[in-house]
Amino acid sequence: MILNNNNTDLIRKYVNEIYIALANINKILVFDLDDINYILIIISNHFNIRPEDIGERTRVLGYVSARRFFFVFTRALFENLSLSVISTYVQRDHSTVIHGIREFFNLIESRNKEEIKHFNILADQLIRTDEEKQKVISFFREELNKRRKNYDKYFGSSESQRIFARTNDTRQNRP
Numbered sequence: 001m002i003l004n005n006n007n008t009d010l011i012r013k014y015v016n017e018i019y020i021a022l023a024n025i026n027k028i029l030v031f032d033l034d035d036i037n038y039i040l041i042i043i044s045n046h047f048n049i050r051p052e053d054i055g056e057r058t059r060v061l062g063y064v065s066a067r068r069f070f071f072v073f074t075r076a077l078f079e080n081l082s083l084s085v086i087s088t089y090v091q092r093d094h095s096t097v098i099h100g101i102r103e104f105f106n107l108i109e110s111r112n113k114e115e116i117k118h119f120n121i122l123a124d125q126l127i128r129t130d131e132e133k134q135k136v137i138s139f140f141r142e143e144l145n146k147r148r149k150n151y152d153k154y155f156g157s158s159e160s161q162r163i164f165a166r167t168n169d170t171r172q173n174r175p
Helices: 005-026 033-046 061-077 083-088 094-109 113-126 130-155 157-173
Strands: none
Touching (some): 061 083, 061 094, 083 094, 094 113
Protein backbone atom coordinates (compact mmCIF):
# COMPACT_ATOMS: atom_id res chain seq x y z
CA MET A 1 0.00 0.00 0.00
CA ILE A 2 1.39 3.38 -1.04
CA LEU A 3 0.88 6.16 1.49
CA ASN A 4 -0.45 9.45 0.19
CA ASN A 5 -2.73 12.19 1.55
CA ASN A 6 -5.91 10.23 0.82
CA ASN A 7 -4.63 7.12 2.57
CA THR A 8 -3.30 8.95 5.63
CA ASP A 9 -6.65 10.70 6.15
CA LEU A 10 -8.40 7.35 5.91
CA ILE A 11 -5.92 5.80 8.35
CA ARG A 12 -6.43 8.68 10.82
CA LYS A 13 -10.18 8.19 10.59
CA TYR A 14 -9.86 4.47 11.36
CA VAL A 15 -7.40 5.08 14.20
CA ASN A 16 -9.88 7.56 15.71
CA GLU A 17 -12.67 4.98 15.45
CA ILE A 18 -10.43 2.34 17.03
CA TYR A 19 -9.64 4.64 19.99
CA ILE A 20 -13.32 5.26 20.53
CA ALA A 21 -14.17 1.56 20.23
CA LEU A 22 -11.45 0.62 22.74
CA ALA A 23 -12.67 3.29 25.12
CA ASN A 24 -16.21 1.96 24.93
CA ILE A 25 -15.14 -1.66 25.35
CA ASN A 26 -12.83 -1.07 28.30
CA LYS A 27 -14.91 1.72 29.81
CA ILE A 28 -11.62 3.58 30.35
CA LEU A 29 -12.87 6.85 28.97
CA VAL A 30 -16.23 8.35 29.72
CA PHE A 31 -17.17 10.96 27.16
CA ASP A 32 -19.85 11.67 24.65
CA LEU A 33 -18.63 11.99 21.08
CA ASP A 34 -21.46 14.41 20.31
CA ASP A 35 -20.20 16.78 23.01
CA ILE A 36 -16.70 16.81 21.52
CA ASN A 37 -18.14 17.48 18.08
CA TYR A 38 -20.27 20.22 19.65
CA ILE A 39 -17.09 21.86 21.00
CA LEU A 40 -15.48 21.55 17.58
CA ILE A 41 -18.48 23.12 15.82
CA ILE A 42 -18.89 26.02 18.27
CA ILE A 43 -15.19 26.91 18.11
CA SER A 44 -14.99 26.62 14.33
CA ASN A 45 -18.10 28.80 13.92
CA HIS A 46 -16.60 31.39 16.25
CA PHE A 47 -13.45 31.61 14.11
CA ASN A 48 -15.39 31.36 10.81
CA ILE A 49 -13.77 28.15 9.63
CA ARG A 50 -15.18 24.72 8.86
CA PRO A 51 -14.87 22.10 11.64
CA GLU A 52 -12.84 19.80 9.40
CA ASP A 53 -10.39 22.64 8.66
CA ILE A 54 -9.27 23.11 12.27
CA GLY A 55 -6.68 20.40 11.61
CA GLU A 56 -5.40 22.26 8.54
CA ARG A 57 -1.59 22.42 8.34
CA THR A 58 -1.31 26.18 8.53
CA ARG A 59 -0.06 28.81 10.93
CA VAL A 60 -2.79 31.32 10.14
CA LEU A 61 -3.86 32.86 13.45
CA GLY A 62 -7.53 31.90 13.20
CA TYR A 63 -6.73 28.22 12.68
CA VAL A 64 -4.06 28.16 15.39
CA SER A 65 -6.37 29.90 17.88
CA ALA A 66 -9.23 27.54 17.05
CA ARG A 67 -7.01 24.50 17.66
CA ARG A 68 -5.70 25.99 20.90
CA PHE A 69 -9.22 26.63 22.25
CA PHE A 70 -10.34 23.18 21.15
CA PHE A 71 -7.46 21.64 23.11
CA VAL A 72 -8.16 23.71 26.23
CA PHE A 73 -11.93 23.18 26.36
CA THR A 74 -11.76 19.50 25.45
CA ARG A 75 -9.07 18.85 28.05
CA ALA A 76 -10.97 20.85 30.70
CA LEU A 77 -14.38 19.29 30.09
CA PHE A 78 -13.18 15.72 29.44
CA GLU A 79 -10.39 15.13 31.95
CA ASN A 80 -10.42 11.36 31.30
CA LEU A 81 -9.77 11.87 27.61
CA SER A 82 -6.13 11.22 26.68
CA LEU A 83 -4.06 13.75 24.77
CA SER A 84 -3.68 11.26 21.93
CA VAL A 85 -7.43 10.98 21.45
CA ILE A 86 -7.85 14.77 21.53
CA SER A 87 -5.10 15.13 18.94
CA THR A 88 -6.83 12.76 16.50
CA TYR A 89 -9.69 15.24 16.10
CA VAL A 90 -7.32 17.77 14.54
CA GLN A 91 -4.88 15.38 12.87
CA ARG A 92 -1.99 16.21 15.19
CA ASP A 93 -0.04 14.35 17.86
CA HIS A 94 -0.27 14.60 21.65
CA SER A 95 2.69 16.98 21.94
CA THR A 96 0.80 19.55 19.85
CA VAL A 97 -2.03 19.41 22.39
CA ILE A 98 0.43 20.01 25.24
CA HIS A 99 2.01 22.92 23.36
CA GLY A 100 -1.39 24.45 22.53
CA ILE A 101 -2.53 24.34 26.15
CA ARG A 102 0.79 25.80 27.32
CA GLU A 103 0.56 28.62 24.78
CA PHE A 104 -3.01 29.37 25.85
CA PHE A 105 -1.93 29.84 29.46
CA ASN A 106 1.07 31.92 28.38
CA LEU A 107 -1.27 34.27 26.52
CA ILE A 108 -3.74 34.42 29.40
CA GLU A 109 -0.97 35.16 31.91
CA SER A 110 0.37 37.93 29.67
CA ARG A 111 -3.14 39.44 29.70
CA ASN A 112 -3.63 39.11 25.93
CA LYS A 113 -6.94 40.93 25.41
CA GLU A 114 -7.87 39.04 22.22
CA GLU A 115 -7.31 35.65 23.85
CA ILE A 116 -9.34 36.63 26.92
CA LYS A 117 -12.15 38.02 24.73
CA HIS A 118 -12.32 34.80 22.68
CA PHE A 119 -12.21 32.69 25.84
CA ASN A 120 -15.10 34.56 27.46
CA ILE A 121 -17.27 34.32 24.34
CA LEU A 122 -16.54 30.61 23.87
CA ALA A 123 -16.97 29.83 27.58
CA ASP A 124 -20.44 31.40 27.50
CA GLN A 125 -21.38 29.15 24.57
CA LEU A 126 -19.69 25.92 25.71
CA ILE A 127 -20.16 25.81 29.48
CA ARG A 128 -23.78 24.86 30.02
CA THR A 129 -23.95 23.51 33.58
CA ASP A 130 -22.45 24.26 36.99
CA GLU A 131 -20.64 20.91 36.82
CA GLU A 132 -18.93 21.92 33.57
CA LYS A 133 -18.05 25.30 35.09
CA GLN A 134 -16.41 23.55 38.06
CA LYS A 135 -14.46 21.27 35.70
CA VAL A 136 -13.05 24.27 33.83
CA ILE A 137 -12.19 26.10 37.06
CA SER A 138 -10.41 23.05 38.51
CA PHE A 139 -8.53 22.56 35.21
CA PHE A 140 -7.33 26.18 35.36
CA ARG A 141 -6.26 25.81 39.00
CA GLU A 142 -4.38 22.62 38.19
CA GLU A 143 -2.52 24.20 35.28
CA LEU A 144 -1.63 27.32 37.26
CA ASN A 145 -0.37 25.19 40.16
CA LYS A 146 1.86 23.28 37.73
CA ARG A 147 3.29 26.58 36.55
CA ARG A 148 3.90 27.71 40.12
CA LYS A 149 5.73 24.46 40.90
CA ASN A 150 7.95 25.03 37.87
CA TYR A 151 8.75 28.54 39.12
CA ASP A 152 9.54 27.07 42.55
CA LYS A 153 11.82 24.52 40.95
CA TYR A 154 13.86 27.10 39.05
CA PHE A 155 13.76 30.15 41.33
CA GLY A 156 13.09 28.70 44.78
CA SER A 157 9.80 29.06 46.61
CA SER A 158 10.51 32.47 48.17
CA GLU A 159 11.44 34.04 44.81
CA SER A 160 8.47 32.33 43.18
CA GLN A 161 6.13 33.83 45.78
CA ARG A 162 7.58 37.27 45.04
CA ILE A 163 7.05 36.78 41.29
CA PHE A 164 3.45 35.69 41.76
CA ALA A 165 2.79 38.43 44.33
CA ARG A 166 4.16 41.01 41.88
CA THR A 167 1.92 39.77 39.06
CA ASN A 168 -1.11 39.79 41.37
CA ASP A 169 -0.34 43.36 42.51
CA THR A 170 -0.05 44.63 38.94
CA ARG A 171 -3.27 42.88 37.96
CA GLN A 172 -5.18 44.47 40.82
CA ASN A 173 -3.95 47.97 39.87
CA ARG A 174 -5.07 47.66 36.25
CA PRO A 175 -8.34 49.28 35.18
